[in-house]
Amino acid sequence: MTSYVVRRLLLAIPTLLAMLTVVFILVRLVPGDAAVAMLGDRASAEALAALRAQLGLDQPLPVQYLRFMSDMVTGNFGLSAVSGRAVLSEVAVVLPYTLELTAAAMIIGIAFGIPLGIVAAIRRNKWPDYASRLLSLVGLSFPGFVSAILMLLAFAVWLQWFPVMSRPTANPIDHLRSLALPALNLGLIMTAYIARVTRSSMLDVMGEDFIRTARAKGVKTRSIIIRHALGNALIPIVTVVGLNFGTMIGNSVLVEIVFTRPGLGKLILGALQSRDYTMLQGLMVVFATFVVLVNIVTDVIYAAVDPRVSYAK
Amino acid sequence: MTDITLASATPEKAPNVVFNALRRNRLSWIGIGLLLLIVLAAAFAPMIAPYDPLKQNILHRLSAPSAQFWLGTDSFGRDVLSRLLYGARISLAIGFLSVMIAMAVGSALGIVAGYIGGLFDQIVMGFVDVMLSFPTLLLGLMVAAMLGASFENLIIAIAITETAPFARVARGPTIAIKRRDFIDAAKSLGFTPVRIMGVHILPNILSDIVVVASLWMASAIRTEASLAFIGLGVAPPAATWGGMIREGFENILSAWWLVVFPSVAILLTVLALNLLGDALRDAIDPKTRNER
Numbered sequence: 080m081t082s083y084v085v086r087r088l089l090l091a092i093p094t095l096l097a098m099l100t101v102v103f104i105l106v107r108l109v110p111g112d113a114a115v116a117m118l119g120d121r122a123s124a125e126a127l128a129a130l131r132a133q134l135g136l137d138q139p140l141p142v143q144y145l146r147f148m149s150d151m152v153t154g155n156f157g158l159s160a161v162s163g164r165a166v167l168s169e170v171a172v173v174l175p176y177t178l179e180l181t182a183a184a185m186i187i188g189i190a191f192g193i194p195l196g197i198v199a200a201i202r203r204n205k206w207p208d209y210a211s212r213l214l215s216l217v218g219l220s221f222p223g224f225v226s227a228i229l230m231l232l233a234f235a236v237w238l239q240w241f242p243v244m245s246r247p248t249a250n251p252i253d254h255l256r257s258l259a260l261p262a263l264n265l266g267l268i269m270t271a272y273i274a275r276v277t278r279s280s281m282l283d284v285m286g287e288d289f290i291r292t293a294r295a296k297g298v299k300t301r302s303i304i305i306r307h308a309l310g311n312a313l314i315p316i317v318t319v320v321g322l323n324f325g326t327m328i329g330n331s332v333l334v335e336i337v338f339t340r341p342g343l344g345k346l347i348l349g350a351l352q353s354r355d356y357t358m359l360q361g362l363m364v365v366f367a368t369f370v371v372l373v374n375i376v377t378d379v380i381y382a383a384v385d386p387r388v389s390y391a392k
Numbered sequence: 393m394t395d396i397t398l399a400s401a402t403p404e405k406a407p408n409v410v411f412n413a414l415r416r417n418r419l420s421w422i423g424i425g426l427l428l429l430i431v432l433a434a435a436f437a438p439m440i441a442p443y444d445p446l447k448q449n450i451l452h453r454l455s456a457p458s459a460q461f462w463l464g465t466d467s468f469g470r471d472v473l474s475r476l477l478y479g480a481r482i483s484l485a486i487g488f489l490s491v492m493i494a495m496a497v498g499s500a501l502g503i504v505a506g507y508i509g510g511l512f513d514q515i516v517m518g519f520v521d522v523m524l525s526f527p528t529l530l531l532g533l534m535v536a537a538m539l540g541a542s543f544e545n546l547i548i549a550i551a552i553t554e555t556a557p558f559a560r561v562a563r564g565p566t567i568a569i570k571r572r573d574f575i576d577a578a579k580s581l582g583f584t585p586v587r588i589m590g591v592h593i594l595p596n597i598l599s600d601i602v603v604v605a606s607l608w609m610a611s612a613i614r615t616e617a618s619l620a621f622i623g624l625g626v627a628p629p630a631a632t633w634g635g636m637i638r639e640g641f642e643n644i645l646s647a648w649w650l651v652v653f654p655s656v657a658i659l660l661t662v663l664a665l666n667l668l669g670d671a672l673r674d675a676i677d678p679k680t681r682n683e684r
Contacts, residue, residue: 225655
């Protein structure tokens with residue numbers, strides 16, 4: 080197991096290096112260059128030259144590339160052009176809020192999605208199935224920020240059950256109330272994904288021979304569903320949850336903005352408005368690294384859940 | 393995993409399968425009907441729209457939906473219904489064009505990688521995997537922020553986020569088909585690789601690609617709206633759905649109609665495309681084809 084994890088981590092290195100290269104290229108897409116974009120057209124030549132020197136833009140491209148790569152690999156993400164503080168420390172301040180939100184959403188998605196998918200699979204082509212499939216489809220069609228705004232309007236503005244601004248506080252009850260709406264919103268989108276995969280995965284497994292054997296042996300239906308079928312159906316579910324993590328992070332950015340919650344979303348918005356390219360580039364690397372890490376965790380869980388996946392291979 | 397199911401997927405003529413599946417799947421009719429309605433609304437916006445979408449009218453600012461303004465007016469007194477109709481044009485155009493570009497570039501990459509194989513295949517697919525590890529929305533946001541938001545740049549930004557999935561989808565079936573006898577026959581006749589890929593492989597995998605295209609167009613419209621919402625949309629005063637929500641969000645406490653109607657428009661469009669895409673996918677995927 081340990082050697083499998085180590086090998087999986089080593090395999091991630093080329094992916095991470097290629098990803099950094101993509102970010103490097105993206106930042107060079109800026110028309111003119113980042114210094115002009117950050118300071119504006121009317122900046123003095125001296126100011127531009129100073130910023131270019133600070134960002135390393137006065138060097139030839141290969142030098143810029145090597146410097147960028149070594150900076151990123153050693154965790155030197157540069158200084159925010161706005162606050163002047165290190166990009167990574169700014170990220171570290173708000174990261175717990177985003178993680179808290181995504182974790183809560185994930186729990187909601189699993190808690191609702193799996194039962195919904197199981198019911199749909201068991202009552203296939205009957206009304207619970209249709210209802211669950213329609214709900215999934217609607218859930219998958221909502222852009223995260225649209226459902227967030229509609230929920231905000233319904234539950235915070237009209238019904239006033241929840242605060243309009245989601246500010247985490249020291250009071251645990253208030254804290255949960257402020258977390259509830261954004262987490263529910265992201266969680267329901269996750270529910271839609273999970274319910275859909277659970278259904279199709281359960282249907283696949285329920286058609287297998289060993290399920291028929293279990294039935295023939297007289298095993299109770301409930302036990303078949305939970306022990307025999309769900310155990311095997313979990314494997315694709317784990318994969319999909321892992322694959323959709325990136326989508327959820329993308330959605331969380333917008334949801335945080337809608338609910339005026341501190342987090343990576345607010346950081347991105349601020350960086351966009353102030354044309355803080357150092358910050359944007361750093362955030363991009365942070366996000367992509369996260370996705371790569373989650374993929375590794377998914378693979379490891381996958382191997383742990385499915386005894387057929389051999390660690391040695 | 394999907395490579396295997398897709399590879400063995402086209403024993404019947406594709407258009408027949410697609411047509412039959414669509415006929416059987418009633419939900420897909422709702423999708424097609426909705427989509428048709430939205431496309432018509434966008435196409436004939438200048439004729440149906442009751443007002444000029446850019447005309448400001450301070451006397452009627454923030455008026456609630458009424459007989460005069462069916463869906464109300466925004467903080468500049470502009471008619472929400474007219475702006476919605478014109479906004480449909482931008483959303484559909486960006487969604488359609490970006491997916492077309494992504495489809496052309498992505499499928500070409502996937503077919504060539506699958507056909508040639510070897511090192512080229514490894515490099516292309518490695519790159520595809522890297523692109524897929526960026527969340528779609530964030531990648532689009534990054535490219536749009538770097539290039540600057542404009543109609544053309546948004547199409548490029550969204551196309552960049554969606555090229556990799558098309559390469560993935562095109563490569564799998566290409567590998568399966570290149571081992572078939574008729575490709576060997578074509579090779580021994582001395583056809584050029586370009587001709588084999590374009591004339592013999594592409595038509596056989598087109599249905600797989602088209603299915604993905606309808607689902608990714610839904611995603612493209614979602615991404616465009618999301619980017620407009622964070623301020624990376626086609627510049628105001630042009631009406632875009634995401635931009636309308638962005639402006640309406642400032643008045644959410646007093647003027648609900650400013651956010652609700654554009655939200656419904658986005659939702660219906662994406663839902664229509666997803667309904668259609670799901671039905672098409674069921675038609676192509678042999679695993680679900682016999683379900684109904």
